[in-house]
Amino acid sequence: MSPEMKGFLLLSVIKLIFVFTVILVGVAMLTLMERKVSAWMQNRRGPNRVGWAGLLQPAADGLKNILKEETLPRQSSRVIFVLAPALSFIPALMLSAVIPFAAPLQLDFDFTLGVLGRFVHHGAMPMVVADVPIGFLFVLAISSLGIYGIALAGWASNSKYSLLGGLRASAQMVSYEVAMGMSLIPILLLTGNVSFSAIIAAQHTLWFVLPLFLSFFLFLVSGFAETNRLPFDLPEAESELIAGYHTEYSAMKFSMFFIAEYANVVTVSAMVATLFFGGWDIPFTHWDESGTWLAVLASGVFFFLKTFFWIFFVMWIRWTLPRFRYDQLMALGWKVMLPLALGYIMVTAGAVWLLDSVLGISSELMRMLLLTALNLVIAVWVFRLLDRGAIISGSESRRFRLEAAKAAANATFVGRENAPVTL
């Protein structure tokens, strides 16, 4: 093994341990945050008994879950039943490996470590466990694998509620996966690359949330659906399905579903921050790309803040909106999100072609600003239509409109017949 390879491996292991520690501890703290945020939004205090201000509550919960009895429903498929939590847990954790959490660090070292031999590293080290060139394609692919865990859990439990939850989850994930993938195509059109590092680099002029606003909106909504969070938490809808696919799970197996859900929330938030809010980019300065330790640290803090805001946003939405009905969910996914995403791809592609080939605008900032202006128009139009229920409405309301039109036509006809004859 070459010294460079060893250096790379050493750094990867360190980053791996760091990221997974942060994710697992972070997820534990998120369970507390969720409870705190929900409590505050309902004028309550939330857990505040274990540790200072309840900070040790996740530890207490974890301890409880480890000590609880593992139940196994009769006539369940045991192998699948035990496998399912792992199947949703592992993809959720894998996703955190590909998202850059800070600016690349300029790192040079060359040392010998006993029997292990020489370790060498030169140049910029990307602050990501695996800087995969396939970028968000990896995230889309792996996040879809999580559905196996949920669907199999629903199937293996031998419970009608679990089965319904699993069915809903798979239908929902499949529907929104399409819209999610499509909503990311405009980024591809602008950057010409799917790797996260390239996407972040392309946002140094202007964060993509402005020139690709609709993309951001679609991604956010389908992200909610992908993580099974309210208002799209039909797979576990507690008022209808008890706990959906994890009804029959207890103790640590249940905990793994829980951790997977929060890990997915972290991933979606980090994705939103990375794809649309510049990732670790600190706005209005290029100092963060200098590669010094301080710059890396500062950019890491910025990335954390952005991700944290979106995590909070996810919780904020959860405690604000009621759950969708199943047909509304499907209608939103297939009749609104997908056509919007497809139409938006066309519009963006047209705009990029117009700007590049016809108008020949070479300034990156100018290009971005023009796209922003276009997006402003589209956003206002789409939101206006969405808001009025003109895009998404039940078939019933269409029938009303038809009947109203008919009634109006009849009224004029009847009116003419009965009108007093004026001479």
Next chain:
Amino acid sequence: MAIGVKVMKRPETDVSYIRATLKGMRLTFKHMFETKVTMQYPEEKATRDDRGAWALSPRWRGTHRMLTDEQGRSKCVACGLCPQICPANCIKLVPGEDEHGNRYPLIYEIDEFRCVFCGYCQEVCPEEAIHVGQHYENSEYSRGRFVYDLERLHSQTHAVSTLWDPTDPAGE
């Protein structure tokens, strides 16, 4: 509509999705900074004297208490009305009589697990001896401790309930 979903008739003209969402989010965000209303239970308690937010109603019917006279004897004359009227059949009374012919309870036990806290025993008692109390902290380490004997009923010190009077519903 293929499977007959009932669709509510909603006014078409003032439908709003985005604005309603934003409005809701503003509301929930505002609530985050409002005063918290949680009672920190073991530290703060709903007491009888507290006429604030956490006041316990004077007609709250909790666990029983037997009143005693000045000599510390039970006021109960073992007339047998309370076990008679008790709908849950949770009062066990064995009457006794002393050398002066005064009746007193030899055994008086209330099974608080069976009790439905209707307050009839207090209502029916001619001597105003048995009362339901304004008390709600009843934890014990064993089930047996929930059968309150006479001694236990005597040693209770909590305030007693003023029962709801149907002729004076507002309590005036």
